[in-house]
Amino acid sequence: MAGITGFGGYVPRLRLQRKAVVEANGWFNPALAGLAKGERSMCNWDEDSLTMAVEAARDCMGETPPADLRSIYFASTTMPFADRQNATVAATALNLGEDIRTVDMTSSQRAGTSGLIDALENAEGRDGTVLFLAADTRETAASGPQELQMGDAAAAFTIGNDGVIAEFLGSHQVSTDFVDHYRGQNRSFDYNWEERWIRDEGYFKIVPPAVKALLDKTGVAGSDVDMMVMPALIRGVPQRIAKGAGIAEEAVQDNLHAVMGEAGAAHALVMLSKAMQNAGPGKTILVIGWGQGCDLMLFRTTDAIAKFKPALGGVEGYLGRKKAESNYNRYLAFNDLIDRDKGIRAEVDAQTALTTLYRNRKKVLGFVGGKCTKCGTVQYPKSHICVNPNCGEWKSQEDYPFADEPCTVQSWTADGLTYSPDPPTHFGMVTFEAGGRLMADLTDVDKGGVEVGMPLRMVFRVKVEDERRGFKKYFWKAAPDHRKTAA
Missing domain, CATH: 3.40.47.10 (Thiolase/Chalcone synthase)
Structure with a gap:
């Protein structure tokens, strides 16, 4: 049944x-x-x-x-x-x-x-x-x-x-x-x-x-x-x-x-x-x-x-x-229920190249990187050459999903100049337990609430919205891992 x-x-x-x-x-x-x-x-x-x-x-x-x-x-x-x-x-x-x-x-x-x-x-x-x-x-x-x-x-x-x-x-x-x-x-x-x-x-x-x-x-x-x-x-x-x-x-x-x-x-x-x-x-x-x-x-x-x-x-x-x-x-x-003066820094054309999005859909939407079949090094994004300086193998990488890999904050910045719907913009270097690192946006964090070594998990979020054409761009951001911070 x-x-x-x-x-x-x-x-x-x-x-x-x-x-x-x-x-x-x-x-x-x-x-x-x-x-x-x-x-x-x-x-x-x-x-x-x-x-x-x-x-x-x-x-x-x-x-x-x-x-x-x-x-x-x-x-x-x-x-x-x-x-x-x-x-x-x-x-x-x-x-x-x-x-x-x-x-x-x-x-x-x-x-x-x-x-x-x-x-x-x-x-x-x-x-x-x-x-x-x-x-x-x-x-x-x-x-x-x-x-x-x-x-x-x-x-x-x-x-x-x-x-x-x-x-x-x-x-x-x-x-x-x-x-x-x-x-x-x-x-x-x-x-x-x-x-x-x-x-x-x-x-x-x-x-x-x-x-x-x-x-x-x-x-x-x-x-x-x-x-x-x-x-x-x-x-x-x-x-x-x-x-x-x-x-x-x-x-x-x-x-x-x-x-x-x-x-x-x-x-x-x-x-x-x-x-x-x-x-x-x-x-x-x-x-x-x-x-x-x-x-x-x-x-x-x-x-x-x-x-x-x-x-x-x-x-x-x-x-x-x-x-x-x-x-x-x-x-x-x-919820866009009020019109705000977003300032000059928000006046950027956010058009998405749909051809590029299609070719990179696994990398962008699925957050898939690469793992070298010769040395085992993982990296994001996937590339033709292994990033391990002791390897450098050509076209040796297989798909490696990063979305569920535990990660931590290595370094971070709270930027009050870059436009954000909820300033300041938090971003930083995120390192993954399995290897690899990424300069990522941080989300669901409070001002003064980020610290080096904080446990994170990757979440699928809106990166930016092209309001002129009505198209949302999605990508993965790092958020506090509530399973570990609660413990």
């Missing part, structure tokens, strides 16, 4: 304090005071849905992707490219090879759950593993309630028939054009409808019959559901639906709104990933996705779940690794 064979997640380090948003906008919208508690996750200036999805995948798969990986799905309503397949970029960054099926799924808050159902059903009875990614960074207008309610995050799952940690028991889907919100073409923000209408005519009339249909189809009683995952911004909705289905109130999982907000199409799967971190064997998990109808999935964990641990700490680990952000202007700037 097909099912989930691995899971992971990612939540950005920065957490915007909702109190800071209310203090800035309360003069205009006093009603925001009711949403002032807690915090929401926010991407760093060099993060987006694609970079978060890559990190979630690394958390799920660790350093070694399944050898039989044959497909990658990416679900999001905030993909960086409208016409360039985003799943292909993720596959290249993860060094999954080019003999792989890649699929983008978008245009609905159900993209994550609908896509996961599709991946699960396609995996049944077939050989090979599927990687499913979901991420969202929903833009919101300043001073509105959605600004406080939303959050940025990603989730990842591997799906297959062998080594299943959560069996897929079945699914049920309802498609109906009930519009609780929408975002039109070439619009940045959602248009939201009235809450009571959404609750009474939407959730309470569409979801309960669907839950009953799934439970009847699978032969599972509501009282047998141990965990129920259902995102809903409207308070009390999951609890009432659970009660109507005979599901215990304590089975309803925390929606994470107090600690990160709602991550759009990824949120149900972020909640599922977190639930699986706390689920022992034999637990029945109901997942409900919402948006122009609803998706429902039922899983039962196996004994194998006790042995699985996300490589980078999972959703729980990332929720615990955080920095409180009380500068509301930084949030506005990172």
Whole structure:
């Protein structure tokens, strides 16, 4: 039977304090005071849905992707490219090879759950593993309630028939054009409808019959559901639906709104990933996705779940690794919600030579260097001549991936003159345990928080955005290795 064979997640380090948003906008919208508690996750200036999805995948798969990986799905309503397949970029960054099926799924808050159902059903009875990614960074207008309610995050799952940690028991889907919100073409923000209408005519009339249909189809009683995952911004909705289905109130999982907000199409799967971190064997998990109808999935964990641990700490680990952000202007700037005078130093044409990017895609996106087959020296970038002065062999190098190699700071600089969306610009010489070094940008670091010898790990981030042409350049940066700094 097909099912989930691995899971992971990612939540950005920065957490915007909702109190800071209310203090800035309360003069205009006093009603925001009711949403002032807690915090929401926010991407760093060099993060987006694609970079978060890559990190979630690394958390799920660790350093070694399944050898039989044959497909990658990416679900999001905030993909960086409208016409360039985003799943292909993720596959290249993860060094999954080019003999792989890649699929983008978008245009609905159900993209994550609908896509996961599709991946699960396609995996049944077939050989090979599927990687499913979901991420969202929903833009919101300043001073509105959605600004406080939303959050940025990603989730990842591997799906297959062998080594299943959560069996897929079945699914049920309802498609109906009930519009609780929408975002039109070439619009940045959602248009939201009235809450009571959404609750009474939407959730309470569409979801309960669907839950009953799934439970009847699978032969599972509501009282047998141990965990129920259902995102809903409207308070009390999951609890009432659970009660109507005979599901215990304590089975309803925390929606994470107090600690990160709602991550759009990824949120149900972020909640599922977190639930699986706390689920022992034999637990029945109901997942409900919402948006122009609803998706429902039922899983039962196996004994194998006790042995699985996300490589980078999972959703729980990332929720615990955080920095409180009380500068509301930084949030506005990172999300391009204000026009800033960036100065003359920012006036550089950032056009990408697409031919060069294609020829160097493994080096740039996959962060692949070289290893000399004669002396064993590793280096980045790969070259025709080995850099070992005692070797110098010609065309002796094979591909060597650096993305998961541990590294440390050898030297560093905080540059206040070079333009950066979040000055000062931190960069330095990074040395890898396996050998090799690189002058790299540092990210997720604070002023005064870098020191020689600091443990680092490489992360896939936005290098620069060509705003004139709407093209994002991605590369790898060095970030503090929270697994080692926490220890």
